[in-house]
Amino acid sequence: MAYTSSNPVLTNRFWNNISGYETMSYEGTMQKIGILFGTMAFSALMLVSIGITVNMNILFLGILIGFIGGFITYLILLFSRPENPATLMIAYAVFEGLLIGGFSMMFESMYDGIVFQAALGTVCITGTMYGLYATRIIKATPMFKKIIFTLAGGIMMLYLVSFILFFIPGNFDVPFLHSSGPFGILVTLAILAVASFLLIINFDFIEKGIQQRSPKVGEWWGAFGLLVTIVWIYIEMLHLLAKVRSNFD
Secondary structure (H helix, E strand, O other): OOOOOOOOOOOOHHHHHHOOOEEEOOHHHHHHHHHHHHHHHHHHHHHHHHHOOOOOOHHHHHHHHHHHHHHHHHHHHHHHHOOOOOHHHHHHHHHHHHHHHHHHHHHHHHHOOOOHHHHHHHHHHHHHHHHHHHHHOOOOOOOHHHHHHHHHHHHHHHHHHHHHHHOOOOOOOOOOOOOOOOOHHHHHHHHHHHHHHHHHHHHHHHHHHHOOOOEEEEHHHHHHHHHHHHHHHHHHHHHHHHHHHOOOO
């Protein structure tokens, strides 16, 4: 039985091409989460170690490779929905490790201790959202999903416009997206809130997939959805803390 989610990562078109008798389990999902997050952490630590011991410019190369490689891999997974996505998802975790490893060191060089603060904030947000979901204070209703993914889609378009404007001469930029003033901080807080609410849909996908005995490959997709969302939360936490600290440091 397929469970439907409005999450662009977790929509279930991939169920159509999957056969087999094994179904999703809690233990299997946790294992996949451990594999992807462990791979990402190892990739990030390797880049940081090489950057510190060899050449810090490698960090910028890592960010570039991580961004481009991760984006391409994400699109392949999103549109092709492979029957066996494990290899591509592990590759995506490697690219995300390079991205957040480089970003982390870049921000840490500007604001001492910011990486620990962002990591702690990400853990607190994830734990809080899981508590809100587990107690059903927030439910992943169809309307909730529609609202959150409409907002997330708008934010993605905002990122894309900002990225394009970066290469246009004239110092054009999306208002308040990167500024450190009060409105800039509010914009980042709003983006962080949307990213945080995406966790509710991630948790719902995993829970319903296990309950409805969806194909075992759903374990990979559930873990992948969490990886995408938590990386987004962590990066936005870095942005938020950097904006706040730039006004006081």
